[in-house]
Amino acid sequence: MLLIHPPAAKACEPPAGIARLAGTLRGHGLDCTLLDANLEGQLFLLAAPSLGTDTWSLRAGRNLKDNLAALRTPELYQNPSRYRRAVADVNRVLEQTGKRHHLTLSLANYQEQGVSPLSSADLLQAAENPKANIFFPYFAARLPTLIEETRPTLVGISLNYLSQAPTTFAMVGFLKKRYPGLPVVLGGGLVTSWLRSPSWSNPFAGLIDHCLAGPGEEALVRLLSGDFSPRLQTPSYLGLPLAEYLAPGLILPYAASSGCYWNRCLFCPEKAEGNPYLQIPPATVLADIASLKAAIQPIQPTLLHFLDNAVSPPLMQALAAEPPGLDWYGFARISPLLADIDFCRALRRSGCRMLKLGLESGDQSVLDAMNKGQDLPLSEKVLHTLAKAGIATYIYLLFGTPSESLAEARRTLAFVVHHHAAITFLNLAVFNMPLGSPEAPLVTRSEFYGGDLSLYTDFEHPKGWSRKEIRKFLDQEFKRHPAIAQILHRDPPIFTSNHAAFFC
Ligand code: SF4
Known part of the structure; x- marks a missing residue:
């Protein structure tokens, strides 16, 4: 089987989804090849860029090779302003190359003019005309070679x-024209969300052979006529270009769970989609990490990235008791455990560099x-305890939920300012109402926005706190406060939390 991670997304760590599937397939004795078409596709475009003639573009083009090499060394990350310039310059080259194709293309994003990824008609059109895609010259050469080889x-x-x-969809269109008898399976987080949306009525039935929601291991083993045995398998990164990612060393992604053990926040898509919580026992996680490290030798990973929606307290306790021998970061819920200084110091000693926390x-x-299940006095204590223990924090805030108005948003501003010394990084988001949210029936909604594949619904804010007003507050008041501006300035551009741990 050929498993593909398609463009475009941040290319700073290997794709965990196809590595997890590969672990299961290989564990069942089934052959599989991994292709990170995202990393390869971006490097392909950067190898023959279309540059503008302005001074910035010319400089960016001249320094491209050096900047790409520097992004893969720890030295660059010792100098935040040099890092910023290198990222901005590499991004400039990609941006200019995209412009020639009427695209907004960056190291983190891809947006085609007049093509909405939320519209099934637009995606089917992309499949009809794969040649129009900027990555066509890459995949039209790479896929046949790989398919003929494997x-x-x-x-x-x-x-x-x-x-x-x-x-x-452009790749699927190409594959279907060139290899009509080769079945294509589509899975992953976005496909799972589509399939679990109340409005899903498979518009891709004539094109895609199988769309899978949730973990696809069992379905793939069965499609390949294997006997599925439901035992846990260590992910397999074999065959991915582990030294090529845009990071100062290999970031090893690992998911110790799927779903969320809290699963009660009303705004959360995990809850709206009803994704079940599945956790790998902490002892197995530690053994998995050890065997992953051994399997990728001689490459030594530099950082472990837990992909869990929230690393569970038992796993944190296991990591503190038996450090994985590798610095790590991930999302956690604010909990009394993190207000215990001795525990946080042990967590730091275990390699925990940074925790991402949904303060909201x-x-x-x-x-x-919003059913967050968090008390502000505990949150304050956690922030300061983590800071004291030397663990950086990446704090997520959410504005515009149905119960918030300007007065409450200003209290968030005051909270952040008061505790700014204990906050390393900040992420600000404006609330989107998931279609399946329990709150959705309680507000006045308009149909969909964006297209038939949209996962969110537009709604009239019950307190009149519109998106326009929220953006005005964020831009003109929140972000301008000197204490907050200083935190926001620390955020690594484009790669944000994916590179933040290298600046702690
Ligand atoms: S803790 Fe995070 S993942 Fe869990 S329900 Fe709340 S928002 Fe969702």
């Missing part, structure tokens, strides 16, 4: 982000209304 009986594409959707709001009534 003779797969099935091709799987892992579609996780909207920015990957147009090229995914600095107003207790908003937190209560």
Whole structure:
């Protein structure tokens, strides 16, 4: 089987989704080849860029090779302003190359003018006309070579982000024209969300052979006529270009769970989609990490990235008791465990460099209304305890939930300012109402926005706190506060939390 991670997404770590599937397939004695078409596709475009003639573009073009090499060394990350310039310059080259194709293309995004990844008609059109895709010269050469070499009986594409959707469909269109008898399976986070949406009515039935929701291991083993045995398998990164990613060393992604052990926040797509919580026992996680490290020798990973929606307290305890021998970061829920300084110091010693925390709001009534299950006094204590233990924090805030108005948003501003010394990085998001949210029936909604594949619904804010007003507050008030501006300035451009741990 050929498993593909399509463009375009951040190319700073190997794709965990296809590695997890490969672990299971190989564990069942089934052959599979991994293709990171995202990394390869971006490097392909960068190898023959279309540059503008302005000074910046010319400089970016001249320094491209050096900047790409520097992004793969730890030295660059010691100098934040040099890092910023290198990222901006590499991005400039990609951006200019995209412009020639009427695209907004960056190291993190892909948007075609007049093509919405939320519209099935637009995606089917991308499949009809693969030649129009900027990555066509890459995949039209790479896929046939690989297919002829490995003779797969099935091709799987892992579609996780909207920015990957147009090229995914262009690749499917190409494959279907060139190899009409070769079945194509589509899975991944975005496909799971589509399939679990109340409005899904498979518009791709005539094109895609199988669309899979959730973990695809069992379905793939069965499609390949294997006998599925439901034992846990270590992911397999074999065959991926592990030294090529845009990071100062290999970032090893690992998911110790799927779904969320809390699963109660009303705004959360995990809850809206009803994804079950599946956890790998902590002892197995530690053994898995050890065997992953051994399997990729002689490459030594530099950082472990836990992909869990929230690393569970038992796993944190296991990591603190038995450090994985590798620095790590990931999402966690604010919990009493993280207010214990001795535990946080042990966590730091275990290699924990940074925790991403969904604080969401600095107003207790908003937190209560969204079922966040967090008290602000505990959150304050956690922030300061982590800071004292030397663990950086990447704090996520959400504005515009149904119970928030300007007054509550200003309390969030005051909270952040008051505790700014204990906050390393900040992520600001404006609330989108998931279609399946329990709150959706309680507000006045318009049909869909964006297209028939949209996962969110537009709604009239019950307190009149419109997106326009929220953006105005964020731009003119929140981001301008000197204490907040200083935190925001620290955020690595484009790669944001994926590179943040290298600046802690
Ligand atoms: S803790 Fe995070 S993942 Fe879990 S339900 Fe809340 S928002 Fe969703």
